[in-house]
Amino acid sequence: MSVNTFPSAMEVKAGGRTLKGGEEYLVKASSASLRGNFPLKHVLLKDLSSDSAFKLLSNGDWSEYLLVLDTMTYEEDRIDRRYKSILHNKLRAQGIVVKSKRRLIWTVARDQAAFFTLECLPEAVLITDTLMWVDIRAKFHKQFKAKNVWGQVRGTLYPDSFLVVSAHYDHLGKMGKSIMFPGANDNASGTVMMLELARYYARNPQPFTLVFLAFTAEEAGLVGSKYFTEHPPFPLQSIRFLMNLDLEGTGKDGITAVNATLFEKDFQTLQGVNDSGKYMVKIVPRGKAANSDHYWFSEAGVPCFFIYQMGEYGHYHDPGDQAEKLPLDAFIETQSLIRAFFNRLQSG
Ligand SMILES: [Zn+2]
Structure with a gap:
């Protein structure tokens, strides 16, 4: 790129x-x-x-x-x-x-x-x-090389059916020699949540294959995820669902689910799981938006949500987006919600 x-x-x-x-x-x-x-x-x-x-x-x-x-x-x-x-x-x-x-x-x-x-x-x-x-x-x-990174935990019953957790691991880097844009909320938060889920699923293999996808160059215009959907290492049709994590450092006011109106049935499932587990204070449905890496997947017909957290946090694409400032009000709860949602998808 x-x-x-x-x-x-x-x-x-x-x-x-x-x-x-x-x-x-x-x-x-x-x-x-x-x-x-x-x-x-x-x-x-x-x-x-x-x-x-x-x-x-x-x-x-x-x-x-x-x-x-x-x-x-x-x-x-x-x-x-x-x-x-x-x-x-x-x-x-x-x-x-x-x-x-x-x-x-x-x-x-x-x-x-x-x-x-x-x-x-x-x-x-x-x-x-x-x-x-x-x-x-x-x-x-002219030709900067950047890499997507992915791994999987093979399914015990249906290894050809995939559940995917994705997060972009790039941010803006440095402006000049010393001005650092740490990108704690955007998107160390989503990357760490993906790794936490990978840790959990490595110890608890599921009937479906779990895939963990770390995208590069999201900030440059969803470049890594576009490349991935154009050169998929496994058929995109085998993805039962993809959950994209970006901006996961707040959560006091719940989460928004992008693509909720596109994949209505899956959104009902997500809401139902949250109603019984009470993980998030609310899940706000939102339509399609080209605002993170899920975009190319839904364009390719893959069921997916992009969930981002809501709450007070004054930093976006600035040097102040630092880990110690993140409230992380629903960091654990969001993982529990995703696990419960994936359980439901595998049982239905
Ligand atoms: Zn981001």
């Missing part, structure tokens, strides 16, 4: 102040490299409001500049279009700095843009700042 990375130490200064990576700024996942001291041009709403003002801006020579944009939802379509053309660097600047009002959330990109983009908090770059120092090097890998 191709992937854009930032392995070298990075530095960003605005108006002489060093900005904190991961807290005050993120380099856009698809960004190109940039190094140097650049004058800032703050793009104001009035620059976007009229044809004449935007024309004036567009006619300027910004080739030495970083253009600073303040994100906002533009009601007016024409302003939005002008905003986006700057975002796509149609004004041919050195790069774009986007002041974001939302939380900073990092991702992984499988391509590298032709220009540099930085996202930062509004207070990190002031309207009075005229210069920005940037030292960010992007390294693009």
Whole structure:
């Protein structure tokens, strides 16, 4: 797979102040490299409001500049279009700095843009700042090798029928040399839960074969699971059910089951099992969604749910997603629910 990375130490200064990576700024996942001291041009709403003002801006020579944009939802379509053309660097600047009002959330990109983009908090770059120092090097890998890992506990009665537990074991890695995105909730939590279930089933073999699937490159766009469904080591039709685990570190408010409306009968079974065992406070049904690795399986007709836990937790795709912050309110109970559900599937 191709992937854009930032392995070298990075530095960003605005108006002489060093900005904190991961807290005050993120380099856009698809960004190109940039190094140097650049004058800032703050793009104001009035620059976007009229044809004449935007024309004036567009006619300027910004080739030495970083253009600073303040994100906002533009009601007016024409302003939005002008905003986006700057975002796509149609004004041919050195790069774009986007002041974001939302939380900073990092991702992984499988391509590298032709220009540099930085996202930062509004207070990190002031309207009075005229210069920005940037030292960010992007390294693009055309053919990065990543691996899915899987194992099985052979069934005692029906070894050709499979129950699968899956979880992606990748996260975002590092931004620069020192800014780590630990991914405790996303998805060490699901990976550990899968391993706990593997430990249990290794000691307690079942009538069906139990398969444990650790996917790579989910964050890069469900890459590992897509590959798996395109090159399955066993027939996908032999999977009676797949349970995908992602974001399993909270649970105080229950779980959501993606694909519940797609596999209604199996969802009734799951609800029934929970009603009698009282494992979770609630299970919220949700429709189909391409938001984790279960997606390619349901597209291929394999019955599956993606369950994620609900509860208070303020971290998502940021450096604060750390193990010690996870409440793990239903970590054991979710495993009990899955085991009870699998029992029911094997007996019916
Ligand atoms: Zn995830």
